[in-house]
Amino acid sequence: MTIFDELESEVRSYCRSWPVVFDTAIGSRLTDVDGNSYLDFFAGAGTLNYGHNPPALKKPLIDYLQRDGVTHGLDIHTTAKAEFLQTFREVVLEPRGLDYKVQFPGPTGANAVESALKLARKITGREAVINFTNAFHGMTLGALSVTGNSMKRGGAGVPLVHATPMPYDNYFDGTVPDFLWFERVLDDQGSSLNDPAAVIVETVQGEGGVNPARAEWLHGLAELCKRHGILLIVDDVQMGIGRTGPFFSFEFADIQPDIVCLSKSISGYGLPMALVLMKREHDEWDPGEHNGTFRGNNPAFVTATAALREYWTDDMLEKGTIAKGERIEEHLSRLAEAASPLELTPKGRGLARGLAFGQAELAGKACTAAFERGLLMETAGPCDEVMKLMPPLTMTEDELDEGLAIVTDAVHCVATGA
Structure with missing residues:
Protein backbone atom coordinates (compact mmCIF):
# COMPACT_ATOMS: atom_id res chain seq x y z
CA MET A 1 0.00 0.00 0.00
CA PRO A 55 -16.86 -13.82 -21.41
CA ALA A 56 -18.99 -12.94 -24.47
CA LEU A 57 -16.86 -9.80 -24.93
CA LYS A 58 -13.50 -11.13 -23.77
CA LYS A 59 -13.10 -13.75 -26.48
CA PRO A 60 -13.72 -11.40 -29.46
CA LEU A 61 -11.27 -8.93 -27.90
CA ILE A 62 -8.56 -11.55 -27.42
CA ASP A 63 -9.11 -12.90 -30.93
CA TYR A 64 -8.83 -9.40 -32.39
CA LEU A 65 -5.59 -8.67 -30.55
CA GLN A 66 -4.10 -12.06 -31.40
CA ARG A 67 -4.65 -11.48 -35.11
CA ASP A 68 -2.92 -8.07 -34.83
CA GLY A 69 -6.06 -6.07 -35.51
CA VAL A 70 -5.59 -2.30 -35.62
CA THR A 71 -5.60 -0.94 -32.07
CA HIS A 72 -5.01 2.80 -32.51
CA GLY A 73 -6.58 4.39 -35.54
CA LEU A 74 -7.62 8.01 -34.91
CA ASP A 75 -10.54 8.32 -37.34
CA ILE A 76 -9.20 6.14 -40.17
CA HIS A 77 -11.51 3.49 -41.59
CA THR A 78 -11.06 0.08 -39.95
CA THR A 79 -13.00 -3.16 -40.02
CA ALA A 80 -13.63 -2.88 -36.26
CA LYS A 81 -15.22 0.56 -36.66
CA ALA A 82 -17.28 -0.52 -39.66
CA GLU A 83 -18.66 -3.54 -37.80
CA PHE A 84 -19.55 -1.41 -34.79
CA LEU A 85 -21.34 1.24 -36.87
CA GLN A 86 -23.28 -1.37 -38.84
CA THR A 87 -24.30 -3.20 -35.67
CA PHE A 88 -25.19 0.01 -33.84
CA ARG A 89 -27.46 1.05 -36.70
CA GLU A 90 -29.16 -2.35 -36.97
CA VAL A 91 -29.52 -3.12 -33.25
CA VAL A 92 -29.98 0.32 -31.67
CA LEU A 93 -30.95 3.08 -34.09
CA GLU A 94 -33.27 1.47 -36.63
CA PRO A 95 -35.53 -0.41 -34.16
CA ARG A 96 -36.09 2.89 -32.32
CA GLY A 97 -36.69 4.97 -35.43
CA LEU A 98 -33.67 7.18 -34.74
CA ASP A 99 -31.80 8.85 -37.60
CA TYR A 100 -28.64 9.95 -35.80
CA LYS A 101 -25.18 10.52 -37.19
CA VAL A 102 -22.39 9.14 -34.97
CA GLN A 103 -19.35 11.11 -33.87
CA PHE A 104 -16.39 9.60 -32.03
CA PRO A 105 -14.91 12.31 -29.80
CA GLY A 106 -12.19 11.66 -27.25
CA PRO A 107 -13.05 8.52 -25.28
CA THR A 108 -14.54 10.05 -22.11
CA GLY A 109 -17.97 11.26 -21.12
CA ALA A 110 -16.63 14.74 -20.47
CA ASN A 111 -15.26 14.90 -23.99
CA ALA A 112 -18.61 13.86 -25.40
CA VAL A 113 -20.23 16.68 -23.43
CA GLU A 114 -17.61 19.20 -24.60
CA SER A 115 -18.24 18.15 -28.18
CA ALA A 116 -22.02 18.43 -27.79
CA LEU A 117 -21.77 21.92 -26.31
CA LYS A 118 -19.45 23.09 -29.10
CA LEU A 119 -21.69 21.63 -31.77
CA ALA A 120 -24.83 23.22 -30.32
CA ARG A 121 -23.15 26.62 -30.27
CA LYS A 122 -21.93 26.17 -33.83
CA ILE A 123 -25.40 25.18 -35.08
CA THR A 124 -27.27 28.01 -33.39
CA GLY A 125 -24.66 30.77 -33.31
CA ARG A 126 -25.53 31.31 -29.64
CA GLU A 127 -23.32 31.01 -26.57
CA ALA A 128 -25.62 30.38 -23.60
CA VAL A 129 -26.50 26.89 -22.38
CA ILE A 130 -29.17 25.96 -19.84
CA ASN A 131 -28.26 23.34 -17.25
CA PHE A 132 -30.04 22.12 -14.12
CA THR A 133 -29.57 22.20 -10.38
CA ASN A 134 -27.49 19.26 -9.05
CA ALA A 135 -26.37 18.29 -12.57
CA PHE A 136 -23.05 16.58 -13.22
CA HIS A 137 -21.58 16.52 -16.73
CA GLY A 138 -17.83 16.10 -16.26
CA MET A 139 -14.64 17.71 -14.97
CA THR A 140 -13.34 19.65 -17.97
CA LEU A 141 -14.09 23.37 -18.13
CA GLY A 142 -17.05 23.29 -20.50
CA ALA A 143 -18.59 20.32 -18.71
CA LEU A 144 -17.96 21.95 -15.33
CA SER A 145 -19.75 25.10 -16.48
CA VAL A 146 -22.97 23.08 -16.72
CA THR A 147 -22.31 21.09 -13.52
CA GLY A 148 -23.97 22.05 -10.25
CA ASN A 149 -21.66 20.77 -7.50
CA SER A 150 -19.82 23.70 -5.91
CA MET A 151 -16.77 21.66 -4.84
CA LYS A 152 -16.21 20.33 -8.34
CA ARG A 153 -16.83 23.75 -9.90
CA GLY A 154 -14.36 25.30 -7.48
CA GLY A 155 -11.59 23.12 -8.86
CA ALA A 156 -11.75 24.98 -12.19
CA GLY A 157 -9.85 27.95 -10.81
CA VAL A 158 -11.43 30.28 -13.40
CA PRO A 159 -14.93 31.71 -13.90
CA LEU A 160 -17.34 29.21 -15.44
CA VAL A 161 -19.50 31.22 -17.80
CA HIS A 162 -22.12 31.02 -20.56
CA ALA A 163 -24.34 28.63 -18.57
CA THR A 164 -27.52 29.35 -16.61
CA PRO A 165 -28.97 26.86 -14.10
CA MET A 166 -32.68 26.09 -13.92
CA PRO A 167 -34.59 23.98 -11.36
CA TYR A 168 -34.53 20.24 -12.05
CA ASP A 169 -37.71 18.20 -11.74
CA ASN A 170 -39.09 18.27 -8.18
CA TYR A 171 -36.49 20.80 -7.04
CA PHE A 172 -39.28 22.62 -5.18
CA ASP A 173 -40.92 19.38 -3.95
CA GLY A 174 -43.84 19.82 -6.33
CA THR A 175 -44.89 23.21 -4.96
CA VAL A 176 -44.00 25.14 -8.14
CA PRO A 177 -45.39 24.37 -11.62
CA ASP A 178 -42.91 22.82 -14.04
CA PHE A 179 -40.75 25.33 -15.95
CA LEU A 180 -42.47 28.36 -14.39
CA TRP A 181 -39.21 30.31 -14.07
CA PHE A 182 -37.65 28.96 -17.25
CA GLU A 183 -40.57 29.93 -19.48
CA ARG A 184 -40.96 33.30 -17.77
CA VAL A 185 -37.37 34.39 -18.37
CA LEU A 186 -37.43 33.08 -21.94
CA ASP A 187 -40.48 35.20 -22.74
CA ASP A 188 -39.48 38.29 -20.73
CA GLN A 189 -37.46 40.83 -22.71
CA GLY A 190 -36.23 42.25 -19.42
CA SER A 191 -34.98 38.99 -17.90
CA SER A 192 -31.37 39.44 -19.17
CA LEU A 193 -31.28 35.77 -20.23
CA ASN A 194 -29.30 35.35 -23.42
CA ASP A 195 -31.01 33.18 -26.04
CA PRO A 196 -29.83 29.64 -25.23
CA ALA A 197 -28.12 27.44 -27.78
CA ALA A 198 -29.10 24.29 -25.91
CA VAL A 199 -30.43 22.67 -22.79
CA ILE A 200 -28.36 19.80 -21.35
CA VAL A 201 -30.06 17.34 -19.01
CA GLU A 202 -29.69 13.94 -17.34
CA THR A 203 -32.90 11.92 -17.15
CA VAL A 204 -31.66 10.57 -13.81
CA GLN A 205 -29.05 12.66 -12.02
CA GLY A 206 -26.47 10.16 -10.83
CA GLU A 207 -23.74 12.10 -9.07
CA GLY A 208 -26.29 14.74 -8.12
CA GLY A 209 -28.14 12.35 -5.82
CA VAL A 210 -29.88 9.71 -8.00
CA ASN A 211 -32.70 12.12 -8.85
CA PRO A 212 -35.11 10.75 -11.49
CA ALA A 213 -37.05 13.09 -13.75
CA ARG A 214 -40.65 12.21 -14.54
CA ALA A 215 -41.60 11.31 -18.09
CA GLU A 216 -44.02 14.23 -18.26
CA TRP A 217 -41.32 16.65 -17.09
CA LEU A 218 -38.89 15.46 -19.76
CA HIS A 219 -41.60 15.57 -22.40
CA GLY A 220 -42.50 19.10 -21.32
CA LEU A 221 -38.84 20.10 -21.51
CA ALA A 222 -38.56 18.73 -25.04
CA GLU A 223 -41.66 20.65 -26.11
CA LEU A 224 -40.38 23.85 -24.50
CA CYS A 225 -37.08 23.53 -26.38
CA LYS A 226 -38.90 22.94 -29.65
CA ARG A 227 -41.10 26.03 -29.19
CA HIS A 228 -38.11 28.27 -28.52
CA GLY A 229 -35.68 26.84 -31.07
CA ILE A 230 -33.36 25.45 -28.38
CA LEU A 231 -31.43 22.23 -28.97
CA LEU A 232 -32.00 19.44 -26.44
CA ILE A 233 -28.89 17.54 -25.31
CA VAL A 234 -29.37 14.41 -23.19
CA ASP A 235 -26.29 13.37 -21.23
CA ASP A 236 -26.70 9.58 -21.16
CA VAL A 237 -23.11 8.89 -20.15
CA GLN A 238 -24.01 7.17 -16.86
CA MET A 239 -27.70 6.38 -17.31
CA GLY A 240 -27.60 5.07 -20.88
CA ILE A 241 -26.77 1.60 -22.21
CA GLY A 242 -29.55 0.00 -20.21
CA ARG A 243 -28.91 1.40 -16.74
CA THR A 244 -32.57 2.43 -16.34
CA GLY A 245 -33.92 -0.45 -18.43
CA PRO A 246 -34.13 0.66 -22.10
CA PHE A 247 -30.92 1.21 -24.07
CA PHE A 248 -31.39 5.00 -23.86
CA SER A 249 -32.67 6.39 -20.57
CA PHE A 250 -34.94 8.88 -22.38
CA GLU A 251 -36.98 6.26 -24.25
CA PHE A 252 -39.62 6.00 -21.51
CA ALA A 253 -40.45 9.70 -22.00
CA ASP A 254 -41.06 9.28 -25.75
CA ILE A 255 -38.65 12.06 -26.76
CA GLN A 256 -35.91 12.28 -29.39
CA PRO A 257 -33.11 14.61 -28.27
CA ASP A 258 -31.22 16.65 -30.84
CA ILE A 259 -27.90 15.44 -29.42
CA VAL A 260 -27.06 12.48 -27.14
CA CYS A 261 -23.83 11.89 -25.20
CA LEU A 262 -22.73 8.31 -24.49
CA SER A 263 -19.63 6.83 -22.87
CA LYS A 264 -18.94 4.61 -19.82
CA SER A 265 -20.65 1.30 -20.71
CA ILE A 266 -20.82 1.76 -24.49
CA SER A 267 -17.65 -0.31 -24.93
CA GLY A 268 -19.11 -2.94 -22.62
CA TYR A 269 -15.73 -3.89 -21.20
CA GLY A 270 -14.44 -0.84 -19.39
CA LEU A 271 -12.42 0.24 -22.42
CA PRO A 272 -12.44 4.01 -23.07
CA MET A 273 -14.99 4.97 -25.72
CA ALA A 274 -17.53 7.73 -26.26
CA LEU A 275 -20.16 8.67 -28.82
CA VAL A 276 -21.99 11.85 -29.69
CA LEU A 277 -25.21 11.19 -31.57
CA MET A 278 -26.77 14.07 -33.49
CA LYS A 279 -29.80 14.38 -35.71
CA ARG A 280 -28.65 14.20 -39.28
CA GLU A 281 -29.46 17.85 -40.01
CA HIS A 282 -27.27 18.94 -37.09
CA ASP A 283 -24.04 17.42 -38.40
CA GLU A 284 -22.44 20.77 -39.23
CA TRP A 285 -18.87 19.94 -38.23
CA ASP A 286 -16.00 20.82 -40.51
CA PRO A 287 -13.39 18.05 -40.88
CA GLY A 288 -11.13 17.98 -37.80
CA GLU A 289 -13.05 20.76 -36.04
CA HIS A 290 -13.34 18.55 -32.98
CA ASN A 291 -10.90 15.68 -32.69
CA GLY A 292 -8.80 13.65 -30.27
CA THR A 293 -5.87 11.27 -30.42
CA PHE A 294 -7.80 8.36 -28.91
CA ARG A 295 -11.12 8.75 -30.72
CA GLY A 296 -10.37 5.56 -32.67
CA ASN A 297 -10.07 2.97 -29.89
CA ASN A 298 -10.55 -0.11 -32.02
CA PRO A 299 -10.46 -2.72 -29.22
CA ALA A 300 -13.41 -0.81 -27.72
CA PHE A 301 -15.23 -1.03 -31.07
CA VAL A 302 -14.77 -4.81 -30.92
CA THR A 303 -16.18 -5.22 -27.42
CA ALA A 304 -18.98 -2.70 -28.06
CA THR A 305 -20.07 -4.67 -31.12
CA ALA A 306 -20.01 -7.92 -29.15
CA ALA A 307 -22.03 -6.31 -26.33
CA LEU A 308 -24.73 -5.11 -28.71
CA ARG A 309 -25.04 -8.56 -30.26
CA GLU A 310 -25.02 -10.35 -26.91
CA TYR A 311 -27.36 -8.14 -24.88
CA TRP A 312 -29.48 -5.97 -27.20
CA THR A 313 -30.88 -8.18 -29.95
CA ASP A 314 -33.80 -9.03 -27.63
CA ASP A 315 -35.44 -7.43 -24.60
Missing part, protein backbone atom coordinates in the same frame (compact mmCIF):
# COMPACT_ATOMS: atom_id res chain seq x y z
CA THR A 2 2.90 2.40 0.62
CA ILE A 3 3.63 2.97 -3.08
CA PHE A 4 0.24 4.66 -3.49
CA ASP A 5 0.79 7.01 -0.54
CA GLU A 6 4.33 7.81 -1.59
CA LEU A 7 3.79 8.38 -5.30
CA GLU A 8 0.14 8.87 -6.23
CA SER A 9 -1.43 12.33 -6.12
CA GLU A 10 -3.64 13.40 -3.25
CA VAL A 11 -6.45 13.79 -5.80
CA ARG A 12 -7.22 10.05 -5.58
CA SER A 13 -10.62 9.39 -4.01
CA TYR A 14 -12.33 6.00 -4.34
CA CYS A 15 -9.31 4.15 -2.98
CA ARG A 16 -9.62 6.09 0.27
CA SER A 17 -13.02 4.49 0.87
CA TRP A 18 -11.81 1.02 -0.14
CA PRO A 19 -8.25 0.71 1.31
CA VAL A 20 -7.30 -2.63 -0.23
CA VAL A 21 -5.40 -3.66 -3.36
CA PHE A 22 -7.70 -5.35 -5.87
CA ASP A 23 -6.26 -7.99 -8.15
CA THR A 24 -8.95 -9.80 -10.16
CA ALA A 25 -12.57 -9.26 -11.12
CA ILE A 26 -15.26 -11.26 -12.87
CA GLY A 27 -18.98 -10.72 -13.12
CA SER A 28 -20.22 -8.86 -10.05
CA ARG A 29 -17.20 -9.52 -7.82
CA LEU A 30 -13.70 -8.20 -7.24
CA THR A 31 -10.98 -10.01 -5.29
CA ASP A 32 -8.12 -8.33 -3.44
CA VAL A 33 -4.52 -9.56 -3.15
CA ASP A 34 -5.37 -11.32 0.12
CA GLY A 35 -8.13 -13.33 -1.50
CA ASN A 36 -11.04 -11.38 -0.03
CA SER A 37 -14.09 -11.17 -2.29
CA TYR A 38 -16.22 -8.03 -2.66
CA LEU A 39 -19.65 -7.77 -4.25
CA ASP A 40 -19.86 -4.80 -6.61
CA PHE A 41 -22.71 -2.29 -6.24
CA PHE A 42 -20.55 0.37 -7.92
CA ALA A 43 -19.91 -1.05 -11.41
CA GLY A 44 -17.19 1.42 -12.30
CA ALA A 45 -19.59 4.34 -11.72
CA GLY A 46 -21.75 2.93 -14.50
CA THR A 47 -18.93 1.75 -16.77
CA LEU A 48 -19.43 -1.97 -16.13
CA ASN A 49 -23.12 -2.50 -16.86
CA TYR A 50 -22.33 -6.05 -18.03
CA GLY A 51 -20.02 -6.76 -15.10
CA HIS A 52 -16.29 -7.41 -15.02
CA ASN A 53 -14.65 -9.33 -17.87
CA PRO A 54 -17.85 -10.67 -19.48
CA MET A 316 -34.28 -9.88 -21.91
CA LEU A 317 -31.69 -7.56 -20.36
CA GLU A 318 -34.11 -4.62 -20.35
CA LYS A 319 -36.85 -6.63 -18.66
CA GLY A 320 -34.41 -8.06 -16.16
CA THR A 321 -33.07 -4.63 -15.27
CA ILE A 322 -36.54 -3.22 -14.70
CA ALA A 323 -37.55 -6.21 -12.56
CA LYS A 324 -34.40 -6.04 -10.43
CA GLY A 325 -34.86 -2.31 -10.02
CA GLU A 326 -38.39 -2.85 -8.75
CA ARG A 327 -37.10 -5.39 -6.24
CA ILE A 328 -34.52 -2.90 -4.97
CA GLU A 329 -37.19 -0.20 -4.71
CA GLU A 330 -39.44 -2.47 -2.65
CA HIS A 331 -36.55 -3.48 -0.40
CA LEU A 332 -35.41 0.09 0.18
CA SER A 333 -38.97 1.21 0.92
CA ARG A 334 -39.30 -1.48 3.61
CA LEU A 335 -35.90 -0.54 4.99
CA ALA A 336 -36.85 3.15 5.15
CA GLU A 337 -40.01 2.28 7.05
CA ALA A 338 -38.15 0.02 9.46
CA ALA A 339 -35.45 2.60 10.14
CA SER A 340 -37.73 5.65 10.21
CA PRO A 341 -35.59 7.67 12.70
CA LEU A 342 -32.91 7.94 9.99
CA GLU A 343 -35.36 9.71 7.64
CA LEU A 344 -34.46 7.53 4.67
CA THR A 345 -35.82 8.27 1.18
CA PRO A 346 -35.56 5.68 -1.65
CA LYS A 347 -34.80 7.21 -5.06
CA GLY A 348 -34.02 6.27 -8.63
CA ARG A 349 -35.11 4.25 -11.63
CA GLY A 350 -34.09 0.88 -13.05
CA LEU A 351 -30.76 -0.21 -11.57
CA ALA A 352 -29.76 3.33 -10.66
CA ARG A 353 -30.99 3.52 -7.08
CA GLY A 354 -30.26 5.59 -4.02
CA LEU A 355 -31.13 5.83 -0.35
CA ALA A 356 -31.03 9.41 0.93
CA PHE A 357 -30.30 9.99 4.63
CA GLY A 358 -31.85 12.81 6.63
CA GLN A 359 -28.46 13.28 8.30
CA ALA A 360 -26.05 13.50 5.39
CA GLU A 361 -22.97 12.18 7.17
CA LEU A 362 -24.67 8.86 7.90
CA ALA A 363 -24.67 7.83 4.22
CA GLY A 364 -20.88 7.69 4.16
CA LYS A 365 -20.83 5.74 7.43
CA ALA A 366 -23.30 3.25 5.98
CA CYS A 367 -21.14 2.80 2.87
CA THR A 368 -18.11 2.19 5.09
CA ALA A 369 -20.07 -0.41 7.04
CA ALA A 370 -21.08 -2.05 3.76
CA PHE A 371 -17.43 -2.22 2.64
CA GLU A 372 -16.47 -3.86 5.92
CA ARG A 373 -19.08 -6.51 5.09
CA GLY A 374 -17.79 -7.06 1.55
CA LEU A 375 -19.89 -4.67 -0.57
CA LEU A 376 -18.59 -1.80 -2.71
CA MET A 377 -20.82 1.29 -2.80
CA GLU A 378 -20.32 5.04 -3.17
CA THR A 379 -22.21 8.11 -2.00
CA ALA A 380 -23.86 10.73 -4.19
CA GLY A 381 -25.62 14.06 -3.81
CA PRO A 382 -24.43 17.61 -3.07
CA CYS A 383 -23.67 16.66 0.57
CA ASP A 384 -22.87 12.97 -0.09
CA GLU A 385 -26.17 12.19 1.61
CA VAL A 386 -27.19 9.31 -0.67
CA MET A 387 -26.09 5.66 -0.62
CA LYS A 388 -25.86 4.84 -4.31
CA LEU A 389 -26.74 1.38 -5.62
CA MET A 390 -25.39 0.75 -9.14
CA PRO A 391 -24.88 -3.01 -9.54
CA PRO A 392 -24.06 -4.62 -12.89
CA LEU A 393 -27.20 -5.22 -14.92
CA THR A 394 -26.15 -8.86 -15.24
CA MET A 395 -26.00 -9.45 -11.47
CA THR A 396 -27.76 -12.68 -10.45
CA GLU A 397 -30.81 -12.76 -8.21
CA ASP A 398 -28.77 -14.40 -5.45
CA GLU A 399 -26.09 -11.71 -5.69
CA LEU A 400 -28.75 -9.03 -5.54
CA ASP A 401 -30.23 -10.60 -2.41
CA GLU A 402 -26.77 -10.82 -0.87
CA GLY A 403 -26.05 -7.17 -1.59
CA LEU A 404 -29.39 -5.95 -0.28
CA ALA A 405 -28.89 -7.93 2.92
CA ILE A 406 -25.56 -6.16 3.42
CA VAL A 407 -27.16 -2.77 2.73
CA THR A 408 -29.78 -3.52 5.36
CA ASP A 409 -27.17 -4.64 7.87
CA ALA A 410 -25.05 -1.54 7.20
CA VAL A 411 -28.02 0.80 7.69
CA HIS A 412 -29.00 -0.92 10.92
CA CYS A 413 -25.37 -0.65 12.06
CA VAL A 414 -25.50 3.11 11.56
CA ALA A 415 -28.92 3.37 13.18
CA THR A 416 -27.77 1.61 16.33
CA GLY A 417 -24.27 3.06 16.41
CA ALA A 418 -22.80 -0.43 16.44
